[in-house]
Amino acid sequence: MSVNQPAHTGPPYGRPQPGYQGYQQPAYGGQPLPGVPQLQYGAYNGPMPGYQQPPPPQGYFPSLGFPSKGSPVSLNSDTSSLAPNFIGSLRAPSTSGASLPSDHLTYSPFGQGDVQNGIPTSAAPMQRPPASQPYLPGSASMPVTQTPTFQQYGPPPASVQQLSNHMAGMTIGTVAASAAPPAGLGYGAPRPPTMPGPPLPGQTAPVPPASQPNHVFSPPPPTSMSGPQPGPPMSSLHGPPPPTHPPQPGYQMQQNGSFGQVRGPQPNYGAAYPGAPNYGRQPGPPPPPKRLDPDSIPSPIQVIEDDRNNCGSEPFVTGVRGQVPPLVTTDFLVKDQGNASPRYIRCTSYNIPCTSDMAKQSQVPLAAVIKPLATLRPEETLPYLVDHGESGPVRCNRCKAYMCPFMQFIEGGRRFQCCFCSCVTEVPPHYFQHLDHTGKRVDFYDRPELSLGSYEFLATVDYCKNNKFPSPPAFIFMIDVSYNAVKSGLVRLICEELKSLLDYLPREGNMEESAIRVGFVTYNKVLHFYNVKSSLAQPQMMVVSDVADMFVPLLDGFLVNVNESRTVIASLLDQIPEMFADTRETETVFAPVIQAGLEALKAAECAGKLFIFHTSLPIAEAPGKLKNRDDKKLINTDKEKTLFQPQTSFYNNLAKDCVTQGCCVDLFLFPNQYLDVATLGVVTYQTGGSIYKYAYFQLETDQDRFLNDLRRDVQKEVGFDAVMRVRTSTGIRATDFFGAFYMSNTTDVEMAGLDCDKTITVEFKHDDKLSEDSGALLQCALLYTSCTGQRRLRIHNLSLNCCTQLADLYRNCETDTLINYLAKYAYRGVLSSPVKTVRDALISQCAQILACYRKNCASPSSAGQLILPECMKLLPVYLNCVLKSDVLQPGLEVTTDDRAYIRQLVTSMDVAETNVFFYPRLLPLTKADVDSDSLPAAIRNSEERLSKGDIYLLENGLNIFVWVGVNVQQGLIQNLFGVSSFSQISNGLSTLPVLENPFSKKVRSIIDMLQMQRSRYMKLIIVKQEDKLEMLFKHFLVEDKSLSGGASYVDFLCHMHKEIRQLLS
């Protein structure tokens, strides 16, 4: 009995694919395509409106096209017993098709090559990255005032007093000097208009004018350390001299100063953060606080603004090795010229230390944040699909790396030398091409795999499970129909939405309809399967009450084509809410639901995704039954980690089975109380799925958010049955992986599903020396099944520089990516270590990173100065945000489920998402220009930046707060809320009224724009100043001290300085 509705119609590989009409096949007979310009092979399919952007809500209007069903319901509504048409004996054939581990062997049988050799230098131009060259003087020189309680390190109180007098009222920037600070160079000041862009290579301009009396140029200081020596090695970098390296003029002046105003005696840290035991303890009331001027310490807003001004106008061209891309907060266009776009891969550093000793000394983690299916901007070109014919993609014989721009052709083009392992491989006859006088193949520009950083290969049957081309995937919708789900209106909402949403299943190119089949299950303590075969007049229900040993009671008619079964499906979706309208069943099962979906996919021999809509802790008698084990008393104890661990290993085993089948599980949770996200999320997490959580779901306030999330989740680009392997050139090796996936060995990252929002962070370690000449290479290969059922390989290549000078490492770092890695590292750490240990380790590592810079790269200066590398000057503020986040230091209102949920979310976030999640964006709405499309300039996340007369918006990727000051003009309140005074704005408002005036339109358009930018629809919360909800809002003002004990930015910076000094002494 076959359950495959459409027979698999995978075209013979090797033939041009109809769906990729734009792409000129690169003639695997070996003939070049004379005169074919690069542009001629267009995108293999057009940008898909469905997933280029979050789906606009329009277009999903109620199912006008569905015929209404007047015939009587043939479904049995008795939910607790077997339906008359139960066909339980019709057990699905045992599909031991669960693939063996060896199935993946053809994909990546080899580990790293062990021959040392380099990368062809010709392929790796060594130009200094202009984007990475801060042209402002690099090191922030920040003498930190100390209190008498820091007896060991701090200057005597008298000198503090002196300092405060000396520096009172002064803004100190990176080069601000006491007497005559160069205009515009402070952190808080705008860039000088005369320096619109980064310096050109060789340009020595990025220093203030020499006429400034206190700007003394000196050569890089000889370092007393074992680290870098100034001199010849630098000459290999074809770029401007390192601006951060020479002692910055003005620093000398600051040695006597503090950074910023000293407002009074500084409190002891312990006293300042009662909730942070690791900062020391000092009983008794703190002395009145004196503090540093927040304006004088590095500002995230300024760094973001500066990068936008410097990098936003020009496209980022990826032809240069080791080039640091613009920040994630900068809107820029990418042009692929041989390296993967930063939308696909970002690194903590684009210049890797040559030796493991250097790397250890710096403590800078070497990691890449990879988003293999990232959505590009509409103007950017999707990866081309390349077909190398029946023998499959051309690969290195030894390490199996895929053909890429860094492979070097030799012997007239008959062989190529691998850029990863140096092994020489014969060029297959059909792939042969002559070389030009520079040694480049003459078809270089005709072949994406020779000239681009990212592209796809059509995989042959060798890359498929059981040597069989896959069937198109299936989506199974599994709806909790217990009492809570029905009463909240959720069941009706889901069914209503699915009627129209099913027309928007993922498809490619010009496909008229999606190849994805769909199936439906409802459940409470038992499961109800539905036969929606097109030939039926009415859907049929089959109930399985034996949840202990789950099976699928029907094969034919369960997974169907939407168009063919349209009438039956519509009828079913109409009937489900009615059938369960009077249910009294409150208990649910959970694991059997996943098992049912898994069995259905197994029977259909396809991969797919389960969309599970679930409301409560599964306490009904069944496998995977859970108990309520929430215990807030465990917080801050050694047992806190158990709150993040699953309460049973049952789900880990289930996850493994799901991954084997390519069954990805997306979970939509609607809890009214604890439902153990840490356990329920295990399968989702390990199968590459997504969790969405809507606590205390209410139709009026939450339905928009849920529906938008659901629409995007159903429509977004997703690859199934995916395996990712990261290869590296000799000398470094991928050693650790973070993200939502499963690993059955140490190298292959397996994901039942991988969507365009999911990110995998990969850490690298040295296993040998690297060379500055050859640099280092990464190749990420993702094997997956597309939504059409086509097996493909997506390849991303990235070349990095290597350095023998620590200063080069620090100059080419990216703090946002570093924070992404550190957060994921810490969030994984809480599973096995006490949270305090994790926090201390984070602080210690960052202190070591900064101390190493200070010791080896910064000019000699007094110990009272805090000197930060230019590229890392935000490390302290961002690190503090990670430390204060709810996972590592929960806020008062945060539940155990929230923490587990956030922990899982962050683990799959890309760099842009972690950036705004940890340091939210705060926009003064009342400063918005209603006549322009632009956003108002963001401000720093601190209460003291807020004015009572203004309205602000804060977003972090999950929530949008609109904060209204008590003194906001009545006119503005009228325009935005449609009421005449502040007091009339209702508490807990979650929408803005649609009003026809410029201010209302502007604010709503800003919110819409932000919603479009994020992968999840954010919850809107209106907060009135001095209302009790304001506490929630203030939790996100991350530069301030938090109620749960998190340090303020200023205090944390002082603490970091203390740590650094301790390391240096």
Ligand SMILES: [Zn+2]
């Ligand atoms: Zn190789």
